[in-house]
Amino acid sequence: xxxxxxxxxxxxxxxxxxxxxxxxxxxxxxxxxxxxxxxxxxxxxxxxxxxxxxxxxxxxxxxxxxxxxxxxxxxxxxxxxxxxxxxxxxxxxxxxxxxxxxxxxxxxxxxxxxxxxxxxxxxxxxxxxxxxxxxxxxxxxxxxxxxxxxxxxxxxxxxxxxxxxxxxxxxxxxxxxxxxxxxxxxxxxxxxxxxxxxxxxxxxxxxxxxxxxxxxxxxxxxxxxxxxxxxxxxxxxxxxxxxxxxxxxxxxxxxxxxxxxxxxxxxxxxxxxxxxxxxxxxxxxxxxxxxxxxxxxxxxxxxxxxxxxxxxxxxxxxxxxxxxxxxxxxxxxxxxxxxxxxxxxxxxxxxxxxxxxxxxxxxxxxxxxxxxxxxxxxxxxxxxxxxxxxxx
Amino acid sequence: xxxxxxxxxxxxxxxxxxxxxxxxxxxxxxxxxxxxxxxxxxxxxxxxxxxxxxxxxxxxxxxxxxxxxxxxxxxxxxxxxxxxxxxxxxxxxxxxxxxxxxxxxxxxxxxxxxxxxxxxxxxxxxxxxxxxxxxxxxxxxxxxxxxxxxxxxxxxxxxxxxxxxxxxxxxxxxxxxxxxxxxxxxxxxxxxxxxxxxxxxxxxxxxxxxxxxxxxxxxxxxxxxxxxxxxxxxxxxxxxxxxxxxxxxxxxxxxxxxxxxxxxxxxxxxxxxxxxxxxxxxxxxxxxxxxxxxxxxxxxxxxxxxxxxxxxxxxxxxxxxxxxxxxxxxxxxxxxxxxxxxxxxxxxxxxxxxxxxxxxxxxxxxxxxxxxxxxxxxxx
Numbered sequence: 001x002x003x004x005x006x007x008x009x010x011x012x013x014x015x016x017x018x019x020x021x022x023x024x025x026x027x028x029x030x031x032x033x034x035x036x037x038x039x040x041x042x043x044x045x046x047x048x049x050x051x052x053x054x055x056x057x058x059x060x061x062x063x064x065x066x067x068x069x070x071x072x073x074x075x076x077x078x079x080x081x082x083x084x085x086x087x088x089x090x091x092x093x094x095x096x097x098x099x100x101x102x103x104x105x106x107x108x109x110x111x112x113x114x115x116x117x118x119x120x121x122x123x124x125x126x127x128x129x130x131x132x133x134x135x136x137x138x139x140x141x142x143x144x145x146x147x148x149x150x151x152x153x154x155x156x157x158x159x160x161x162x163x164x165x166x167x168x169x170x171x172x173x174x175x176x177x178x179x180x181x182x183x184x185x186x187x188x189x190x191x192x193x194x195x196x197x198x199x200x201x202x203x204x205x206x207x208x209x210x211x212x213x214x215x216x217x218x219x220x221x222x223x224x225x226x227x228x229x230x231x232x233x234x235x236x237x238x239x240x241x242x243x244x245x246x247x248x249x250x251x252x253x254x255x256x257x258x259x260x261x262x263x264x265x266x267x268x269x270x271x272x273x274x275x276x277x278x279x280x281x282x283x284x285x286x287x288x289x290x291x292x293x294x295x296x297x298x299x300x301x302x303x304x305x306x307x308x309x310x311x312x313x314x315x316x317x318x319x320x321x322x323x324x325x326x327x328x329x330x331x332x333x334x335x336x337x338x339x340x341x342x343x344x345x346x347x348x349x350x351x352x353x354x355x356x357x358x359x360x361x362x363x364x365x366x367x368x369x370x371x372x373x374x375x376x377x378x379x380x381x382x383x384x385x386x387x388x389x390x391x392x
Numbered sequence: 393x394x395x396x397x398x399x400x401x402x403x404x405x406x407x408x409x410x411x412x413x414x415x416x417x418x419x420x421x422x423x424x425x426x427x428x429x430x431x432x433x434x435x436x437x438x439x440x441x442x443x444x445x446x447x448x449x450x451x452x453x454x455x456x457x458x459x460x461x462x463x464x465x466x467x468x469x470x471x472x473x474x475x476x477x478x479x480x481x482x483x484x485x486x487x488x489x490x491x492x493x494x495x496x497x498x499x500x501x502x503x504x505x506x507x508x509x510x511x512x513x514x515x516x517x518x519x520x521x522x523x524x525x526x527x528x529x530x531x532x533x534x535x536x537x538x539x540x541x542x543x544x545x546x547x548x549x550x551x552x553x554x555x556x557x558x559x560x561x562x563x564x565x566x567x568x569x570x571x572x573x574x575x576x577x578x579x580x581x582x583x584x585x586x587x588x589x590x591x592x593x594x595x596x597x598x599x600x601x602x603x604x605x606x607x608x609x610x611x612x613x614x615x616x617x618x619x620x621x622x623x624x625x626x627x628x629x630x631x632x633x634x635x636x637x638x639x640x641x642x643x644x645x646x647x648x649x650x651x652x653x654x655x656x657x658x659x660x661x662x663x664x665x666x667x668x669x670x671x672x673x674x675x676x677x678x679x680x681x682x683x684x685x686x687x688x689x690x691x692x693x694x695x696x697x698x699x700x701x702x703x704x705x706x707x708x709x710x711x712x713x714x715x716x717x718x719x720x721x722x723x724x725x726x727x728x729x730x731x732x733x734x735x736x737x738x739x740x741x742x743x744x745x746x747x748x749x750x751x752x753x754x755x756x757x758x759x760x761x762x763x764x765x766x767x768x769x770x771x772x
Contacts, residue, residue: 001461001692002394009393070393264765278767288761292706296682299395299689306395320681323674376667383670387650387677390665 003302005074013074016053020082023047030083031361033208038165045090045120048079055094055118062102063115069309073250073302080254088210089162093117093124095250096243097170104228104236113168113189122167126240127157127190127214135377137172138181138234142216144173144188150220151175151188153196156213159371163212164199166192170240171216176231187233189225196220206365207347241373245322246308249301252294252325256332259362260294263336266355277339286335293331297324319382326369333363395685401465408469411442416473418736421594424476429554430596431476440509445483448629449491454504459695460488460629464636464687471640474739476594478512480637481550485630485751486513486559493574493614493626502576505556514555515630516546516577516600524749524756526620531602533575534565539606542575545599548750552586552598555579560602561623564612572616572623581605593746594739624760627751628694628704634751635687635711641740641747642683642718646676648737649722652729663725672721679714686710702764709757715744 005013023044028037048054057072058064065071076095079087098117101110116122133140142155153173163169168189176184192199196219202211228236264287267278277283300321307314336359337344348357383389397405415435424431439445448463449455463484470479487506490499490513505511522528531544542562549558556579564573577584583605591597616622650673653664663669690707693700719741723730730737748754 001397001688003689003692005393264767268767276768284762284767285758287765287767288709288758291765292710292761293682295703295706296686296710299685300682302393303395303685306393310396316677317681319674320678323678324682376671379671379674380667382674382677383664383667387670387673389650389653389670389673390662392665392667392670 005070009071009074012071013078016075016078017082019051020079020084024082024084030087031208031210033210041089042120044084048084049118049120054090054120055098055114058098058102058114058118062110063118069305073253073305076247076250077254080250081258083255083258089123089165090117090120091247091250092126092161092244093122095247096240097124097126099243100170100236100240101227103239106224108224109189109227123162123165124189125160125163125166125169127160127163127169127171128237129159130156131158135374137237138185140172140174140185142171142173143177144171144175144186144221146175146223147220149223151186151223151226153188153190153216153219153221155216157216158211158213159202160212160214162210163192163214164201168192169214170227171221172233172237179231182234184231185233185237186230187227187236188221189227190216190219190221194219194221204365204368206361206368208365211368211371242313242318244372245378246304246314246318248318248322248325249297249304252321252328253298253301256294256325256329257298259358260290260332262355263332263359264291267339270354283339286339290328290332290335293324293328297321297328300324316382316386319378319386322373323375323378323382326375329362329369330366333359333366337363395688397465397688401462404462404465405469408444408466409472411438412469412473412475416475418474418739421474421476421739425594430551430594431478435475436477436509439477439479440507445479445509446507448484449487449503449507453491453499453507455507460632461688461691461695463629463633464691467633467636468640468643468684471637471743472644474594474641474644474743476596478514478551478554478596480595480630480633481515482506482511482513482555484633485515485550485627488629489515489559489574489626490613492629493616493622495613498576498613502557511556512551512554513557513559514549514552514579516549516552516558516560516602518546518548520545520547524753526623526756529561529563529572531560531562532565533560533562533573533607533612535609538609540564540575540609540612542577542602542605542607545601547597547599548589548591549586549598549600550750551596552579552600553588553596558600559613561616564615571618572620573612574614574616574626575607576611576613577602577605577607581607591746592742593750594743595746595750625701628700631704631708631751632687632691632694634747635683635707636691638711638715638744638747639680639684639687641743642676642680642715645718645722645737645740645744646673646680648740649673649676649725653725669725672725676718676721679718683707683711683714702761705752705757705760705764708752709754709761712748712754712757716748719744 052065053075056065056067056075057069060066130140144151144153170187171190174184175186196217198215200213201209203209270277304314304318304321343354346353347360384391443456446456447458451457490502533540533542558577560575560577564571583603585601587599589597653669654662656663686707690703693703722737
């Protein structure tokens with residue numbers, strides 16, 4: 001056990017934090033989905049990349065900084081804590097699609113794609129879910145048919161984070177209709193600017209529009225973009241999802257910590273009946289519970305980063321983190337709404353909204369927590385793979 | 393950075409697991425619960441000879457060296473085995489209190505006995521009307537002719553029936569009135585009456601009545617001041633080691649439950665194949681992972697001498713409710729089976745519940761955490 005960061009790591013954390021504080025305009029929210037914010041985020045990502053920070057934990061031959069995953073996690077934590085614009089748009093590329101490619105991409109793909117991600121020049125996503133296929137992913141219906149040096153893809157993907165801001169995405173498509181449903185799936189990188197690709201935004205109840213649908217209409221994907229072997233995409237897809245879960249800790253230790261810190265400060269400052277809100281025993285009790293649970297999750301997050309940095313696959317720990325994070329978020333917004341009482345309903349921008357409606361926004365957003373893997377599916381996986389229980 | 397255990401820790405863990413699975417089977421634990429003494433002197437001597445009782449005590453005081461993290465690694469195993477012994481109270485609580493707040497001379501005089509297991513210490517803190525509200529403490533010590541005369545009733549005194557010495561916390565009367573003191577009291581002093589309580593946890597607890605008990609003036613080992621902060625600080629090692637025992641017990645509860653879920657057949661398949669049962673198991677595993685890492689983190693900070701008031705309180709605060717949830721879910725999976733006295737799971741459930749109020753109940757800990765979080769509002 002040693003929770004110390006090295007002097008170098010501490011200095012790096014400070015440098016990242018002060019850079020963001022200096023460069024980030026106060027009027028750009030981390031969840032602004034407008035074009036102006038988007039333009040800013042493009043420049044900002046490049047600035048982070050110029051400093052070699054964006055993919056600091058990647059190997060240098062793929063444009064990374066060649067430092068440890070611990071440095072990458074420090075960077076991610078600070079970026080999320082400081083609500084640096086649009087980090088969630090580059091998240092997939094840095095933390096799970098890029099690392100996925102590093103694992104099972106061809107050397108040519110790695111050299112072609114990874115440096116572009118690391119330089120902040122392209123954003124990549126993953127396109128797995130479909131209108132009829134959510135938790136039961138292996139039943140996906142999007143088809144890819146070989147035609148010479150191309151695959152021709154037809155189908156529809158949905159609930160894709162920021163697809164309209166992405167340049168490429170990893171599509172999971174069925175390449176063998178005869179095989180067992182786990183055996184006929186292939187992964188391929190699709191250029192989202194290709195003819196036949198249509199992206200349509202979905203409006204979500206948190207007042208934003210960050211999920212999209214993608215329609216593939218005879219989209220031609222070069223064979224050289226096939227990731228892994230044909231028909232052998234299922235395990236790679238599962239690995240990408242495992243990477244995704246392992247990095248959910250960044251949002252816990254960064255974004256959630258910030259939301260909570262701000263809320264605690266609000267409770268210290270706001271007065272009800274002549275007393276600070278946080279002096280109310282009912283409020284205090286909730287804050288102490290939330291703080292304790294968040295501390296547990298942050299430690300689990302770092303345990304998962306550390307295990308990954310040691311090349312140990314954090315199976316049970318990552319599941320525990322992921323489940324715990326979703327539960328915490330839900331409990332946090334519920335308790336915060338209880339504490340805010342009648343004021344809690346006011347939306348961002350409304351007169352009188354506490355914390356400019358942040359809690360209301362987070363509350364509505366919490367209904368989307370199951371969008372990337374429901375807790376029930378996580379538990380199924382954890383029960384069978386982590387705890388050795390028989391399949392249901 | 394390292395968020396795992398070292399090779400030495402893994403070795404300590406393994407040797408403790410091996411030894412205790414052999415020498416402290418559930419059948420022995422059950423028998424000891426029925427016995428008058430409540431623990432095995434033979435096992436106690438063996439723990440001493442292995443150096444377990446000296447862990448966390450420097451060699452110059454007869455200990456085996458090491459720190460709180462080492463004690464925590466061992467405590468997970470004693471908790472896993474549900475080993476009944478005065479280890480937590482004598483070594484982790486009293487030994488570490490002495491180490492952190494008494495004079496060099498008193499350390500040299502008292503710690504070797506603890507480390508060798510020959511002397512058993514017990515903390516006399518809680519009173520019939522205090523619970524964990526330490527400000528309500530009524531036991532008094534008045535200085536008269538070179539002796540403190542101690543009067544008061546202490547409850548939940550661990551293994552008081554076999555203690556050689558009590559560390560009695562009392563209000564100091566006379567010139568330092570209003571201050572709390574840590575008094576060393578020989579358990580054989582006249583005026584002491586000890587009665588065993590019947591408590592659920594297999595961890596022996598006593599009522600100890602002090603009626604004008606005389607202790608030499610130099611037995612005021614430490615002036616703990618007017619507020620509870622120094623006392624709480626002195627209790628931190630005990631709190632963390634208690635959390636670690638809870639983690640070990642919860643680990644065993646999870647394992648027993650998983651094993652049952654895999655072999656119990658209903659409706660033609662193992663019940664562990666039903667999602668309703670699987671989700672209870674995953675919740676248990678999730679809570680356990682959290683308890684363990686926050687306990688390790690608190691122990692590490694304590695071992696490094698870093699500020700850790702919030703971390704220690706949070707570790708125990710989290711273990712209190714998480715371990716209870718683990719116990720409940722384990723019982724749900726076992727249904728009627730673990731309702732039987734002969735079942736191993738209920739042994740751990742009783743311990744988890746008793747541990748919840750030992751060395752800091754949730755209300756007490758909540759106060760500590762809230763103070764650390766500065767939930768007092770802006771002045772004015």
